[in-house]
Amino acid sequence: MTDRSFSSKLPEDRSTEARNAWRIALIGFPLSVITASFYLYLALRFGNWQLYAWSADIWALAALVFCGGLLIRRGREQAGAWLIIGAILVTFTGAVALIQGLGLLLGVSAAVLVALIAGQTLPSKPSGRAILLGVAGAILSI
Numbered sequence: 851m852t853d854r855s856f857s858s859k860l861p862e863d864r865s866t867e868a869r870n871a872w873r874i875a876l877i878g879f880p881l882s883v884i885t886a887s888f889y890l891y892l893a894l895r896f897g898n899w900q901l902y903a904w905s906a907d908i909w910a911l912a913a914l915v916f917c918g919g920l921l922i923r924r925g926r927e928q929a930g931a932w933l934i935i936g937a938i939l940v941t942f943t944g945a946v947a948l949i950q951g952l953g954l955l956l957g958v959s960a961a962v963l964v965a966l967i968a969g970q971t972l973p974s975k976p977s978g979r980a981i982l983l984g985v986a987g988a989i990l991s992i
Contacts, residue, residue: 860923868927871971874934875919882912900948907948911941931971935964935980939987946991957991960984 860872886908893901914937921930942960946953964984968977 865927867931867971867973868922868925871922871927871931871934872919874967874971875915875922875930878915878934879912879919882908882915886912903948904945907941907944911937928972928976931967932976932980935967935983938963938967939983943987943991953992957988960991961988 858876860869864872886905889901889905889908892898893905915934918930918933918937921927921933939960942956946956961984964987965981968980968984972980
Protein backbone atom coordinates (compact mmCIF):
# COMPACT_ATOMS: atom_id res chain seq x y z
CA MET A 851 0.00 0.00 0.00
CA THR A 852 1.42 3.39 -0.94
CA ASP A 853 1.31 6.49 1.17
CA ARG A 854 -0.52 9.22 -0.76
CA SER A 855 -0.21 11.91 1.90
CA PHE A 856 1.11 15.28 0.85
CA SER A 857 4.72 16.03 1.62
CA SER A 858 6.58 19.25 1.06
CA LYS A 859 9.68 17.25 0.10
CA LEU A 860 10.35 15.52 -3.18
CA PRO A 861 11.85 12.04 -3.06
CA GLU A 862 15.64 11.94 -2.86
CA ASP A 863 15.90 10.14 -6.20
CA ARG A 864 14.73 13.29 -8.04
CA SER A 865 17.33 15.60 -9.55
CA THR A 866 18.68 18.68 -7.85
CA GLU A 867 16.96 20.81 -10.47
CA ALA A 868 13.62 19.14 -9.70
CA ARG A 869 14.03 19.72 -5.97
CA ASN A 870 15.00 23.36 -6.59
CA ALA A 871 11.97 23.86 -8.85
CA TRP A 872 9.74 22.34 -6.16
CA ARG A 873 11.17 24.67 -3.53
CA ILE A 874 10.60 27.69 -5.79
CA ALA A 875 6.95 26.67 -6.23
CA LEU A 876 6.56 26.08 -2.48
CA ILE A 877 7.92 29.53 -1.70
CA GLY A 878 6.44 31.39 -4.68
CA PHE A 879 2.83 30.31 -4.20
CA PRO A 880 2.28 31.56 -0.64
CA LEU A 881 4.28 34.73 -1.28
CA SER A 882 2.19 35.58 -4.33
CA VAL A 883 -1.03 34.87 -2.40
CA ILE A 884 0.11 37.20 0.39
CA THR A 885 1.07 39.89 -2.11
CA ALA A 886 -2.20 39.58 -4.04
CA SER A 887 -4.16 39.78 -0.77
CA PHE A 888 -2.28 42.93 0.22
CA TYR A 889 -3.06 44.64 -3.10
CA LEU A 890 -6.68 43.54 -2.84
CA TYR A 891 -6.82 45.12 0.62
CA LEU A 892 -5.35 48.35 -0.79
CA ALA A 893 -7.83 48.27 -3.67
CA LEU A 894 -10.76 47.85 -1.30
CA ARG A 895 -9.42 50.59 0.94
CA PHE A 896 -8.68 53.18 -1.75
CA GLY A 897 -10.92 52.05 -4.61
CA ASN A 898 -8.33 52.44 -7.39
CA TRP A 899 -9.06 50.20 -10.35
CA GLN A 900 -5.32 49.78 -10.97
CA LEU A 901 -4.94 48.13 -7.58
CA TYR A 902 -7.80 45.74 -8.35
CA ALA A 903 -6.16 44.88 -11.66
CA TRP A 904 -2.75 44.46 -10.04
CA SER A 905 -4.25 42.18 -7.41
CA ALA A 906 -5.93 40.10 -10.14
CA ASP A 907 -2.62 39.97 -12.02
CA ILE A 908 -0.86 38.56 -8.95
CA TRP A 909 -3.72 36.13 -8.22
CA ALA A 910 -3.17 34.80 -11.75
CA LEU A 911 0.54 34.47 -10.96
CA ALA A 912 -0.31 32.51 -7.80
CA ALA A 913 -2.55 30.16 -9.77
CA LEU A 914 0.12 29.56 -12.40
CA VAL A 915 2.82 28.98 -9.78
CA PHE A 916 0.49 26.45 -8.15
CA CYS A 917 -0.03 24.71 -11.51
CA GLY A 918 3.73 24.78 -12.06
CA GLY A 919 4.18 23.14 -8.68
CA LEU A 920 1.75 20.39 -9.67
CA LEU A 921 3.70 19.77 -12.87
CA ILE A 922 6.96 19.62 -10.93
CA ARG A 923 5.45 17.26 -8.37
CA ARG A 924 4.29 14.95 -11.18
CA GLY A 925 7.75 14.72 -12.72
CA ARG A 926 7.52 17.43 -15.38
CA GLU A 927 10.12 19.73 -13.83
CA GLN A 928 11.05 21.67 -16.95
CA ALA A 929 7.42 22.32 -17.93
CA GLY A 930 6.68 23.53 -14.39
CA ALA A 931 9.76 25.76 -14.32
CA TRP A 932 8.91 27.25 -17.73
CA LEU A 933 5.33 27.91 -16.58
CA ILE A 934 6.58 29.77 -13.51
CA ILE A 935 9.12 31.76 -15.55
CA GLY A 936 6.50 32.71 -18.15
CA ALA A 937 4.02 33.69 -15.45
CA ILE A 938 6.58 35.96 -13.81
CA LEU A 939 7.42 37.68 -17.09
CA VAL A 940 3.77 38.25 -18.01
CA THR A 941 2.83 39.40 -14.51
CA PHE A 942 5.70 41.85 -14.12
CA THR A 943 5.25 43.24 -17.63
CA GLY A 944 1.52 43.61 -17.07
CA ALA A 945 2.05 45.49 -13.82
CA VAL A 946 4.16 48.07 -15.64
CA ALA A 947 1.15 48.89 -17.81
CA LEU A 948 -0.98 49.46 -14.71
CA ILE A 949 1.19 51.54 -12.40
CA GLN A 950 3.32 54.41 -13.68
CA GLY A 951 6.94 54.58 -12.61
CA LEU A 952 7.56 50.88 -11.92
CA GLY A 953 9.20 49.92 -15.22
CA LEU A 954 12.81 50.00 -14.09
CA LEU A 955 12.16 48.28 -10.76
CA LEU A 956 9.96 45.52 -12.17
CA GLY A 957 12.08 45.07 -15.28
CA VAL A 958 15.29 44.52 -13.34
CA SER A 959 13.47 42.37 -10.79
CA ALA A 960 12.00 40.15 -13.51
CA ALA A 961 15.37 39.70 -15.22
CA VAL A 962 17.11 38.77 -11.96
CA LEU A 963 14.30 36.48 -10.82
CA VAL A 964 14.12 34.67 -14.15
CA ALA A 965 17.90 34.24 -14.26
CA LEU A 966 17.93 32.80 -10.73
CA ILE A 967 15.03 30.43 -11.36
CA ALA A 968 16.36 29.30 -14.74
CA GLY A 969 19.86 28.74 -13.40
CA GLN A 970 18.58 26.58 -10.57
CA THR A 971 15.90 24.59 -12.38
CA LEU A 972 16.78 24.17 -16.06
CA PRO A 973 19.66 22.53 -17.94
CA SER A 974 22.24 24.91 -19.43
CA LYS A 975 20.82 25.36 -22.96
CA PRO A 976 17.18 26.03 -21.92
CA SER A 977 18.50 28.12 -19.04
CA GLY A 978 20.26 30.42 -21.49
CA ARG A 979 17.04 30.82 -23.48
CA ALA A 980 15.11 31.66 -20.33
CA ILE A 981 17.70 34.25 -19.33
CA LEU A 982 17.41 35.87 -22.77
CA LEU A 983 13.63 35.97 -22.33
CA GLY A 984 14.15 37.56 -18.91
CA VAL A 985 16.38 40.24 -20.41
CA ALA A 986 13.84 40.85 -23.21
CA GLY A 987 11.07 41.16 -20.60
CA ALA A 988 13.20 43.61 -18.63
CA ILE A 989 13.83 45.75 -21.70
CA LEU A 990 10.12 45.68 -22.56
CA SER A 991 9.22 46.72 -19.01
CA ILE A 992 11.74 49.54 -18.89
